[in-house]
Every structure is written in C-alpha cells, then in structure tokens.
Amino acid sequence: MRTLHWDPSMAVGVDEFDRDHEHLLGLYNELFAVCGTGAGAAEVKGVLDRLLSYANDHFRREEEAMRAAGYPGTGAHEAAHDQLVLGLSRMREEIEHGRAACPGADALEFLHGWIVTHTLEMDKAYGPFLNTRGNR
C-alpha cells in the first residue's frame, strides 16, 4: 500500500473530473498519513468525513454528466459509486463506535484498489462518450 499521486495516465478526458480525482487522491493520502501517525479517532473521523463528503459530491457530478449525455453505462457506474460510499460509511461507523482507531490495512487496501481501478476503468470509459457530447 502506498500513497497515490495523480498523473496523466489517469486522465479521463474531462478536465473537471481530472481535478476532482486529484483532490480525491489527496484525501486518500491524508487518511493514509493520519493512520500512520497514531492519530486519535476524532482526527481520523474528520478525514473520513471529508473524504466521504467529497466522494459523494464528485460521484453526483459524474452521474449528472453521464445522465445528461445519455451514457449507456450510467446504471452500473452508479452502482460502483454506491459500493464505495457503503465501504467508506462502514469504515466511519467502526471508528465512530470506538471499534477501531483507524480503518484496518484491508480497508485501506480496498480503498486504494477501488480508487485506482475505478478511475482507470469505469471513469476512463465515459471520457470519449462525454467528449463527443461537448464535455471536455
């Protein structure tokens, strides 16, 4: 597991979403960093809250753009977003209820893998379609 840095190989072809992804990677890195320093639950929960809130905002922006363009993969894409929101919500619950000080290594691994795979596969797939409808 390692920190994540946006690079052009992750570009999906829509500038707004590339900026969103860079920001999302930064929040993942913050969580990764805060969990490596033995921070208290309140601090960890604060980072998770911001990550969950930003992920929700970003997902809503993507979903609105896909729906507006009539992108055929919208339903499956939304289901994938929901899966991450559920995973993040569970991580937050664990911390909120004092069951853990930080998401475990497996949870961070899931998050890392989800962000990379989702961006490179599902997000990249909508790029050309949105581009043909003027969204760049």
Ligand SMILES: [Fe+2]
């Ligand atoms: Fe997405």
Ligand SMILES: [Fe+2]
């Ligand atoms: Fe995305």
